[in-house]
Amino acid sequence: MTRACNQGRRLLLKGGALTVGFSLFGAGGAASAVSPGPFPGYVPGPVPDLQRLDSWIVIHPDNSASLLTGRSELGQGGVLGLLQIAAEELDLSMRQIRSGPARTGDAPETGETDASSSIEMAGKLVRQAAAEARSVLLGLAAARLGVSEQELRVVDGVVHAPAGAASVTYGELIGERRFDLRITGKARPKPVSAYRIVGQSVPRLHVREKVTGQFTYVQGVTLPGMLHGRVVRPRGQGVYGRVAPVLAIDAASIDDIPGVRIVRKGNFVGVVADKEWHAVKAAAQLKVSWGSAGKLPGNARLYQAMRAAKTTDSVILTTGEVGPAFDRAACVVAATYHAPYQAHAPFAPNCAVADVRPDGAAVSCATQGIYVTRMEVAKVIGMQPEQVTVTHVEGSGTYGPSCYHDVAQAAAIMSQAVGRPVRVQFMRWDEFGWDNYGPAHLADVKIAADRHGKLLAYQYDGWQHGWIGSEMSDELALGTEAPYAPSGPARVVNKANAGAMYAIPNRRLNNHHISASDGFLRGNPLRSPVDLAISFASEQTIDEVAHRLRIDPAAFRRANIEDARWRGVLEAVVKASKWEGGIGKGRKRKHGLARGRGIALGTHFVSYGAAVADVEVNLQTGVIRILHVWGALDAGLVVNPGLVEAQIVGMLTQASSRMLKEEVTFSEQAVTSLDWMSYPVLRFDEHPGITPIVVQRTDQPSTGAGEEAMGAAAGAIANAVFDAIGVRLRQFPMTPERVKAAVGGKPTA
Secondary structure, eight states: OOGGGGGHHHHHHTTOEEEEOOOSSSOOOSSEEEOOSSSOOEEESOOOOTTTTOOOEEEOTTSOEEEOOOOOOOSSOHHHHHHHHHHHHHTOOGGGEEEOOOBTTTSOOOOOSOTTOIIIIIHHHHHHHHHHHHHHHHHHHHHHHTSOGGGOEEETTEEEOGGGSOEEEHHHHHTTOEEEEOOOSOOOOOOGGGOSSTTSOOOOTTHHHHHTTOSOOGGGOOOTTOEEEEEOOOSSOOSTTOOOOEEEEEGGGGTTSTTEEEEEETTEEEEEESSHHHHHHHHHHOEEEEOOOOOOOTGGGHHHHHHHSOEEEEEEEEESOHHHHHHHOSEEEEEEEEEOOBOOOOSSOOEEEEEEETTEEEEEEOOSOHHHHHHHHHHHHTOOGGGEEEEEOOOSOOSSSOTHHHHHHHHHHHHHHHTSOEEEEOOHHHHHHTOOBBOOEEEEEEEEEOTTSOEEEEEEEEEEEOOOOSOHHHHHHHTTTSOOOOOOOOOOSOTTTSSTTSOOSEEEEEEEEEOTTTTOOOBOOOSSTTHHHHHHHHHHHHHHHHHHTTOOHHHHHHHTOOOHHHHHHHHHHHHHHTOOOSSSTTOEEETTEEEEEEEEEEOSSSSEEEEEEEEEEETTTOOEEEEEEEEEEEOSSOSOHHHHHHHHHHHHHHHHHHHHTOOOOBOSSSBOOOSTTTSOOOOGGGOOEEEEEEOOOTTSOOOOOSSTTHHHHHHHHHHHHHHHHSSOOOBSSOOHHHHHHHHTTOOOO
16 A cells, blocks of 8 residues: 555556446435445545446456455455356456455445445446446447347357357457446346356455465555554543543653654544554553543443433334233233443454545555545544545454544544554554444333234334444544534334234334433444344243243244245254254253253344254353354345355354353443453354355345344344243343353342
8 A cells, every 4th residue: 555546546447448337326426425325324525426437347458357346345255246246247257357446536435334235235236337338348349240249159258259250358349448338227137047156155255365374454554654553542431422531641651662752632642653562562651641531330230221311212113003912912921131232342453554644645444434434534634535545455354333443543643643654553452442332222022922822912112322423533633622412313123123024913113212422332333233132132032922822932933924035044944953843842951051942033134034052051150052053044146155154154153252251341430341351252162063054045136144144143042041041031141140140040130
């Protein structure tokens, strides 16, 4: 990465190219755009023109192609899937196509890489662009070869005339010319029956380089003349929106460390040094006096504080008449469930490299949205968006908005202050202590059925604060000049996951939004946001109704499902796990160990997930071991089954960790989960065996596959624990202390 990155587009096109641009989602322009992602939002500043010349496909003279998607590779393989779609439509081999840079100004704005939307949303756009490009190329070839388009055949980018009379490559057709075209919408993508690449498990990109240590992650990016920076903050954040003011800085406290500069902007404090170790040492040693950041409820009072907080209430969904249905039901189960704050906890702390000069800035970071980061960096350094270039460079898995925006802003602030490129990497206590946590959730669930096991009524009440739209570097640097308003009302109950998989005539979902600034921590989406909490609560209550009626939990669910796709994933895990019908069939006890088996359904937005879990509980120590999890996912047309299998393994592993281990702890003053000891995760030797099951639906559109099985896994694990010990745990993580308290009949909070 150098400041020459703005020339990258010209370098990419050197030698001539065909460029295809189009707009399928409204007007885009040189000054701004509306992101077409799952959560559309205004994107200020210049973007490739979505209306006319937004470049997606680049055909090179050597008969290779580049695909520009604007999507970030976060370890999920989404970019590979998009390359498969483009190669399929263009009749290229996978060896002939590569991904262009995810860089502002070059790549299209297709929304942030979140909500499992890369294939579902960007895939549609890529497919249409590639189909149009192929149509244009065939028209050029027909004219060159003197035959009709219908007579042509394409193999690996070589267009053949009938009977092998002549041929021409895509690269030869373009020569030194560049074509700027609109998408007409007339080009028809291939039928599924003609696919030869989509639907295949094409191997992951860059595996060899990553395994051998040759791959350059963002932590390894360097620039000539680069300095090293670290942020200086209290160890652990306090109440959201109440920035701890800097009262005093003792510069003399780091006089013994050579070549260190202190950077301060508002309440933002950092240190910059020639050597990284000097920056690390200075950040730890610099004495800063901080003011108060308000009072937190602490872990012990978290859920009481949520229940007591002022809320903005709304009804997300209502069908039928819930009250009368509960009154006439033979079986009614009601319970309260608690889910904690949980951290994004990337394997490597976030890192960014910034080079800010008077006329512009270039930033490399592991962002999920290059245009969002551009907007935020521009704001914090007082530049216009068109003066800032942001390039995505892979980091470790982030699972949602961790501190990548924050660290990018920090690097930009420091670089601007010292007039040199600066690399900033957060320390572990920065990453944990100042994360945008997955918010805590409180739920009251009430479900009713008749005596035959037919579900009659469902009510879900959820309490939670929503997502935070600002970053800590931004708040610290600018907060005294432009205080942030409390986060607005947000939907904290996902109607797709709260009972929607069952045919329930009377259903009501009540949303109780809490303001994070009323004494809570900052929060943002964490992989499968809210879904684990909802499924933990909803699927346990469904399971409890089944047990009360003495109906096998799988059979109970089957009897209440009308949607064939929900039934499909249920049957897939039942078959794969060799589920045996009955109540307590999974329960076995021997030598102080209890084994149990559970089943559950779940999703995130539009896909279909199901899971079965086998667990073993040590009744003396309270330790839960998850032995095996089967996870089935129906994501419509699966572009790369191997990628989706890997996603299921990752989802079920992470869900296991979050169910058993992960909880952000905090006192009344600050967060106290600052490392892997105070925020434990599942270790390698604790991982369950996992069987991923892809339910391929070639007749359905592609949908999300990165988050949609986690909720099902959470519910299945909780139900398996009940099957083992005969007691419901209504709070996670299901720690040994909570298990022992439950088995001993003591309160489990």
